[in-house]
Amino acid sequence: MSEQTPSVGTYILVFMALLVLAALTTGIAYVNLGPFNTVIALAIAVVKMSLVGLFFMHLWYSPGLNRIVVLAGFFWLALMVSFTLADVFTRSWINPPGP
Amino acid sequence: MSESAASGPLALPPRESALSASPALHHQFEDIEQQHDAGNFGIWVFLATEMLFFGGVFTGYIIYRSLYYSGFAAGSHGLEIDLGAAMMFVLLASSFTMAMAVHAAREGKHRPLIGFLSVTIILGVAFLGMKFTEYFHKWQEHMVPGLNFHPALESLRGAPEHTVELFMCFYFFMTGLHALHMIIGIGLLTVMAILAWRGKIPRENYNRVEFSGLYWHFVDIIWIYLFPLLYLIGGRYK
Numbered sequence: 393m394s395e396q397t398p399s400v401g402t403y404i405l406v407f408m409a410l411l412v413l414a415a416l417t418t419g420i421a422y423v424n425l426g427p428f429n430t431v432i433a434l435a436i437a438v439v440k441m442s443l444v445g446l447f448f449m450h451l452w453y454s455p456g457l458n459r460i461v462v463l464a465g466f467f468w469l470a471l472m473v474s475f476t477l478a479d480v481f482t483r484s485w486i487n488p489p490g491p
Numbered sequence: 492m493s494e495s496a497a498s499g500p501l502a503l504p505p506r507e508s509a510l511s512a513s514p515a516l517h518h519q520f521e522d523i524e525q526q527h528d529a530g531n532f533g534i535w536v537f538l539a540t541e542m543l544f545f546g547g548v549f550t551g552y553i554i555y556r557s558l559y560y561s562g563f564a565a566g567s568h569g570l571e572i573d574l575g576a577a578m579m580f581v582l583l584a585s586s587f588t589m590a591m592a593v594h595a596a597r598e599g600k601h602r603p604l605i606g607f608l609s610v611t612i613i614l615g616v617a618f619l620g621m622k623f624t625e626y627f628h629k630w631q632e633h634m635v636p637g638l639n640f641h642p643a644l645e646s647l648r649g650a651p652e653h654t655v656e657l658f659m660c661f662y663f664f665m666t667g668l669h670a671l672h673m674i675i676g677i678g679l680l681t682v683m684a685i686l687a688w689r690g691k692i693p694r695e696n697y698n699r700v701e702f703s704g705l706y707w708h709f710v711d712i713i714w715i716y717l718f719p720l721l722y723l724i725g726g727r728y729k
Contacts, residue, residue, distance in 0.1 A: 397597060407587040414583060417719060418576045424728040433719035440715045448590040449708045455528060458535045465539030469546045476550050481557075 396453045406447045413440050515696030523695055534702045538709050545713055548668065552661050552720065560725075562654020566662065567724035569634060569646050569655075571625060575722040578621050579714065585614035586711040589680075593704045599694030601687060608684040608700075611707070615677045622670050629659070636660045662721055669717060672710045679703040 398406075417436045421429065446452040451459055513523060520526035556563045592607035626635075633641040636656045647655055683700050686692055692700055 397594065400591070400594065403587060403590050403594065407583065410583045410586075411580065414576065414579045417723070418572065418579075421572065421723045421727045424726060429723070429726045430719075433723050437715050437719055441712045444586060444708050444712055444715070448586055449705055454531070457528075457532055461532065461535040461539050465542040468539075468543055472543065472546055473550050473553065477553065480554050 397450055398447050398453070402447060406443050410440055410443055413443075513693075513695050515693055526696075527698055530698045530702060531705075534705050538705065541709060545668065548661070548665055549716070549720075552665070555657055555661065556724070559650075559654035559657060561648070561650040562656075563658045564725035565646065565648040565650040566634075566655045566658030567722060568648060568727070569632070569642075570662070570722050571628065572722050572727060574621055574625055575718055578618050579718050581614050581618045581621070582711050582714050585611045585618070586708050588614065589704045589707045593697070593701050596687070596692055596697035596700040597694075599697075601690065601692070604687050604692065604700070605684055608680055608687060612677055612680050612684065615673055615680070615707075619670060619673055619677075622666060622673075626663075634659055636663070665717055665721065669710065669713050672713070676703070676707050676710050679706065 413436050417433050420432055420436075423429075425432065445462070451462065516523050516526060520529065588607045588611045592604055592611060595601075595603035595607055629635055630639055632643070632646065633639050634646070636659045640656055640659070642652065642655060680703055683692070683703050686699070
């Protein structure tokens with residue numbers, strides 16, 4: 393019970409920030425920024441995820457153990473994505489003999 | 492405590508907290524705080540596995556988006572961006588009310604707890620309503636792979652038809668998996684609201700509400716990624 397949690401004011405501020413970011417990500421889709429459209433949209437998504445995770449899900453106030461679990465999740469996700477992409481996108485580098 | 496267990500080499504040290512034990516405390520835990528932290532840890536491990544579960548679909552999405560970009564962009568342009576954005580706002584609002592519900596449970600305030608849980612459930616149902624409205628529109632546009640896929644030529648935007656079909660497969664699987672999680676979440680929150688109504692969420696043990704909340708926020712985070720990845724491919728500028 394000693395664990396700290398955010399105040400109602402913090403929740404409201406975070407919610408406002410999330411709404412602004414959601415509006416921003418939709419608005420930016422109408423501006424031609426070339427490949428940066430995707431980069432910015434994903435960057436905003438990462439910020440929104442962090443806000444939800446740190447404050448709504450209390451990670452900011454949680455024991456370190458929970459944060460290690462989250463980092464482990466991201467680590468395995470990164471392994472899965474990077475190894476899969478490394479396989480798929482290097483297949484054309486060599487021409488294995490056909491059957 | 493029996494006398495025989497209290498003596499001998501295998502005797503456990505006396506539990507001080509047992510004196511102040513609440514009925515909410517399960518016997519395997521030292522105190523209510525340890526019980527809370529253990530449950531919290533368990534939910535986070537579960538969420539990490541959920542992350543990898545969704546991660547598999549996201550990995551497939553990354554690969555096929557890079558291989559068939561024109562088809563993905565064409566499929567994305569066919570989606571209703573205003574509906575997708577509205578769903579984003581509804582889900583963010585539901586996350587906020589969920590956080591407030593957990594806050595109320597923590598403070599032991601039953602009326603706000605029931606109120607915030609109900610609003611969260613209503614917002615979740617509204618999200619699903621919008622989602623299925625869009626599914627219905629896709630059916631009307633003949634954009635449902637496997638069952639009803641005869642898209643109008645202009646909706647392909649010059650991309651090969653089967654690549655647009657592949658995008659629609661990803662669209663239905665990713666949003667469908669997300670919608671399934673929403674339905675489970677709404678079920679969980681309904682149970683929490685009923686428990687709170689019956690006064691079964693004591694202030695010293697609001698874990699069930701908090702853990703349902705963590706799950707709800709996780710599902711919100713998935714949509715935070717699905718929205719830009721599905722609706723915003725290639726931008727909407729002319």
